Amino acid sequence: MTGLSKIKHEADAVWIEGVPVLKPKTALDLMLPTFAGALYAALSVTEHAVSYEDILGMSGLAFRVRWYVGEHGPTGCPCAPCGETKIVNAALKKATGWQLRVVADNGWDTPQMQQLIPEIIKSINSGIPITAVDRNLNSGVIYGYADDGETFLVRTYYAASLRCKLSKLGQKPALACFPGEHTQPLSLSEIFSDILQAAVEGWRSETYDTDPAASKLKSGRAALEAWINLLSNFEKISRNAKGFAVEPFSLLGFHVWAYQHLFEARKAAAAFLRKNAGLIPAGKPDLLHASENYQAESELLASVLEDEKSIYPQQNSTIHSQIHFHGAWNKIAGFSIDRADMLKALSVEEQKRSPDEVWQPEARKVSKRILEQALELENEAIGFIESALSSDG
Numbered sequence: 001m002t003g004l005s006k007i008k009h010e011a012d013a014v015w016i017e018g019v020p021v022l023k024p025k026t027a028l029d030l031m032l033p034t035f036a037g038a039l040y041a042a043l044s045v046t047e048h049a050v051s052y053e054d055i056l057g058m059s060g061l062a063f064r065v066r067w068y069v070g071e072h073g074p075t076g077c078p079c080a081p082c083g084e085t086k087i088v089n090a091a092l093k094k095a096t097g098w099q100l101r102v103v104a105d106n107g108w109d110t111p112q113m114q115q116l117i118p119e120i121i122k123s124i125n126s127g128i129p130i131t132a133v134d135r136n137l138n139s140g141v142i143y144g145y146a147d148d149g150e151t152f153l154v155r156t157y158y159a160a161s162l163r164c165k166l167s168k169l170g171q172k173p174a175l176a177c178f179p180g181e182h183t184q185p186l187s188l189s190e191i192f193s194d195i196l197q198a199a200v201e202g203w204r205s206e207t208y209d210t211d212p213a214a215s216k217l218k219s220g221r222a223a224l225e226a227w228i229n230l231l232s233n234f235e236k237i238s239r240n241a242k243g244f245a246v247e248p249f250s251l252l253g254f255h256v257w258a259y260q261h262l263f264e265a266r267k268a269a270a271a272f273l274r275k276n277a278g279l280i281p282a283g284k285p286d287l288l289h290a291s292e293n294y295q296a297e298s299e300l301l302a303s304v305l306e307d308e309k310s311i312y313p314q315q316n317s318t319i320h321s322q323i324h325f326h327g328a329w330n331k332i333a334g335f336s337i338d339r340a341d342m343l344k345a346l347s348v349e350e351q352k353r354s355p356d357e358v359w360q361p362e363a364r365k366v367s368k369r370i371l372e373q374a375l376e377l378e379n380e381a382i383g384f385i386e387s388a389l390s391s392d393g
Helices: 034-043 052-059 086-096 117-125 188-204 220-232 234-240 247-279 281-302 327-331 339-345 361-391
Strands: 007-010 013-016 066-068 098-105 130-133 139-146 151-155 162-164 174-182 217-219
Touching (some): 013 117, 034 086, 034 130, 034 174, 052 247, 066 220, 086 098, 117 174, 188 220, 188 247, 188 361, 217 220, 220 361, 247 281, 247 361, 281 361
Antiparallel strands (some): 130 174, 139 151, 151 162
């Protein structure tokens, strides 16, 4: 697939040169979901690279929003915005030509995952990185190996490069995605209407792209309404959500995580529609209007992201005071929902803080108002897309 000139050898290490760093510099250059960012980085060094914007647009992730509603109400969950779904994979296979093969098991120490190691080495020697998730369910890129495959070189969202054994990634379940055979994809003009129709369905259907086993995930308008409900009833839901770790901090973290995903998605949606609106000539004006709505939404969301800081706790980050991303959360190693991890990160005093002390009511009102405006912009954008599709016959 890729010219071997990109394969580098030094001492006991072999790696693919030019794989982009995933670790963000600011909260506004974070590629989310991490699956999309890692896949973009992995494919960027192949003969069939796909831009980050196109991965989001072609997969439908640019238009998607999901929110978890469980027994304690609309608490949210860090899994909601993830990109590793069957619908996303199928859409990417059709649009990019890459036959993405996903392998998962209960940890890297299992026989199935250990048997993948020769395949990983073969893929790297062929110039094709693979993606894998770390202990916090964030995707990274395995782009090299050393010690005859005993250790691997990995780019993650927390480190520009790690050298470690795969078992040190620590994720259970472990998951790896191999960009395998590449075939000639359908042209974008052939599938563009399907992408837009999926965007409409994702907004109108509250169970779109939600696995039956995870049916508590809501999609589209229903997801945004549930999210807004959390902001309206944060104190009550925090006190009732005993299934989560250190409840107010968890719920605030879920909000910030999903908020960042929504910003990245709608920024990509605006660009994707603007670039490709001409594929439906009669519907171009409507698609440009939809693009303007998504652009306005992304700018609205960006208005409360601090652009000189990263969102990630490892970098001692903060979010704009209007969101009040409490300082104690910054000590947590990743967006882990393991109660023991979080309790270790917070002092006894911090654990006793009330919901309103963790996230001030006035700050929640700002976020609520922004999401309410986002809902209106999205609903109107979907109307424009529906109008464009109807003009296409």
